[in-house]
Amino acid sequence: MSLDRRSGCPINLSLEVFGDRWSLIILRDMIFGGRRHFRELLNGSMEGIASNILADRLKRLMELGMLTKADDPSHKQKAIYSLTEMAITLVPILAHLGAWGRVWLPTSDELSIRAELLEKGGPPMWEKFMGELRHEHLGTPLDTPSGPSVRATLRAAYEAVVASKTLSAGPTT
């Protein structure tokens, strides 16, 4: 899990940054799930990451300049992890990745609705989302605060699908 610099090819270097099974999962949970703390990432991860792997990847992502860490005033041992601009600009890649996976892989309905929405929203929606992430993580002022946040929109869509599934296949008593 170190940076080999096998070649100066952009695709290769990108792979060396997040060409493993966990780094992008962590960034996904921070970006789409809004998670900022170790425990949130540990327990909230759908895929069940182990604590040693999480600690290792957080450290590595910090060394790579994708994350920063700050003290949480509410608890002396609590740390808040923030995305850097480098990580925030992954949004279009994650959007494409989700769109591709939705088409070609056996994704579940409730989880793919967000990818679908993000794909349909296109670059304008990605830009809006990145603006919101910059606001949350870097303190940048929100340029055009129009309507509900992208994350809220995505979550609402997710919950709507879950609700409709519960209705159609739920308890009949």
Add this chain to the structure above:
Amino acid sequence: MSLDRRSGCPINLSLEVFGDRWSLIILRDMIFGGRRHFRELLNGSMEGIASNILADRLKRLMELGMLTKADDPSHKQKAIYSLTEMAITLVPILAHLGAWGRVWLPTSDELSIRAELLEKGGPPMWEKFMGELRHEHLGTPLDTPSGPSVRATLRAAYEAVVASKTLSAGPTT
């Protein structure tokens, strides 16, 4: 290197397909380098893939439906690997990945010129490229054969940078 199905999330499933250090490198060499044979991929890879890893990944990519294999008429032991539509639609992802890496990672000039061109070309260029790949790998007719192929354009740009570097820093005798 098997498909765990840790969750039905599109991003997670995509990661399970090419969230390793070699699968995307192989696909990159096939897509941008036009490589179709085992030896071409083995010796042509800038990153120096080992033959057992290459054999394993080719097999895995076939099982996943990203590649197909056919006999080469010129040699009874020779095989030709072809991209499937599933793999061809990775072009936009590779383009984004290259663009991101070019901005944030220490890429070399001659290798990043292709990523830059592909980024500037945008979706129209990607579509043209995918059309050409479909023609090469799936036998689909070329819809609008306008000008030189995308691959040739990218290669020409690469060679131009290499040449200019040789000029400015080359031998003075």
Add this chain to the structure above:
DNA sequence: TGCAACTGATTTCAAAATGCAATCAGTATG
């Protein structure tokens, strides 16, 4: 015919990464 080079792999084995469970010391809470 003989022999070297080439074909797509496979074998072997050491090193590294992974994953799970238990554990850690410091901090807040009741």
Add this chain to the structure above:
DNA sequence: CATACTGATTGCATTTTGAAATCAGTTGCA
């Protein structure tokens, strides 16, 4: 003062990786 929570770390078994050597069959050439 006991209990739960904070971000980790440790130990250890399993899995994956990677490099070199090797494989059997095929081809080209002398």
